[in-house]
Amino acid sequence: MxxxxxxxxxxxxxxxxxxxxxxxxxxxxxxxxxxxxxNTEVDNLKVHYIDIGQGDSVLIQYKDKNMLIDAGPRSSSDKLVKYLKDIGVNKINIVVATHPHEDHIGGIVAVLNNFPVEKFYAPQKTNNTKTFEKMVSTLKEKNLKINVAKKGVSLDFHSDIKAEMLAPNSENYENINNYSAVVKLNYGENSFLFMGDAEKISEKEIVQKNLDLKSDVIKLGHHGSSTSSSKEFLDKVDAKYAIISCAKGNDYGHPHKEIVEDMKNRNITVYRTDLQGDIVITSDGKNIKSDK
Ligand SMILES: [Zn+2]
The missing domain is CATH 1.20.5 (Single alpha-helices involved in coiled-coils or other helix-helix interfaces)
Structure with a gap:
């Protein structure tokens, strides 16, 4: 055929x-x-809220990048350095010292002496303390300049992640806490907000800028003190999870009971370093998981 x-x-x-x-x-x-x-695990964003007692220290890990926001008090330096080494940190790309109080910058000298640091940020505010002076002299020794932390600064962390500073918005404040660098991080559909010790004055300035504040996770300002976390600010953030970093039985009564009550009323899941130790929150860009 x-x-x-x-x-x-x-x-x-x-x-x-x-x-x-x-x-x-x-x-x-x-x-x-x-x-x-x-291996999806490799692509996840990990945020470690490290239990350094009364103070703040947060490590953000993504692929081979590390960002440290605050380093806790000097008394917890050994614990912080050990924690970072145990999870395999051998270089820190960005360190942010939110404001010059001992419970946030006391551990910076140990961090600088144990890890190579690429970029360092701090607000334009000095403090007349030995801790602050030692930090500045160690930065000089390491040839690291201080980049100014203020609203609008974007952090070059990783191309998959948008990391931006929302505060400070002014140059002069009565209270050092309000100089705090506030960092917002976006990864896929998830977002994280790190408040340092920013109080209601700074929160009000941020709200007035009409920025997108909506975040899945907020590290509450000033260790859960009632000097921070105003209702209007929390309304805009509309978080699902809140982290409080403080020591058990601290002298300041942190977190204040009205803040804990407000979290309950808003149905926000709260994680506390004083009760749960180190807290690790993971995001794959869509879902958020806590190890606690
Ligand atoms: Zn503090």
Whole structure:
């Protein structure tokens, strides 16, 4: 039997369709095979709220990048350095010293002496203390300049993550807490807010700037003190999780009971370093998971 040209005209398109279906199937099989072998853990963002007693220290890890926001008091330096070494940190790309109080910058000297640091940020505010002077002299020794932390500064952390400072918005405050660098981090659909010790004055300035404050997770300002976390600010943040970093039985009564009560009323899940120790929150860009 011979195929005439008019038969070929009909059969050739059918043959093409067959080839397309066949190769399409092959590609599908290959793709699903790759997915089952991929390690999603590597791509996750990890935020460690480290239990350094009364103070703040947060490590943000993504792929091979590390960012440290505050380093707790000097008395917890050994614990902080050990924690960072235990999770495999060997270099810190960005260190943010939110404001020059001992419970936030006391551990910076130990961090600088134990890890290479690429970039350092602090607000334009000095403090007449030995801790502050030692931090500045160690930065000089390491040839690190202080980049000014203020509203609008964007942090070059990783191209998958937007990290921006929302405060400080002014140059002069009565209370040092309000100089706190406030950092917002966006990864996929998830967002994290780090308040330092920013109080209601700074919160009001941030609200007035009409910035996008909505965040899944907020590290509450000033260790859960009622000097921070105004209702208007928390309304805009609309968080699902709140972290309070403080020591058990601290002298300041942190966290203040009205703040704990407010979290309950808002149905916000609270994690506390004084009660739960180190807290690690993981995000895959869509979902948030806590290890506690
Ligand atoms: Zn503090």
């Amino acid at each position: 011979f195929l005439k040209p008019k038969h070929l005209k009909v059969l050739f398109p059918l043959f093409l369709v067959f080839i397309l279906i066949f190769t399409g199937c092959t590609i599908t099989v290959k793709t699903s095979g790759n997915n089952s072998n991929s």
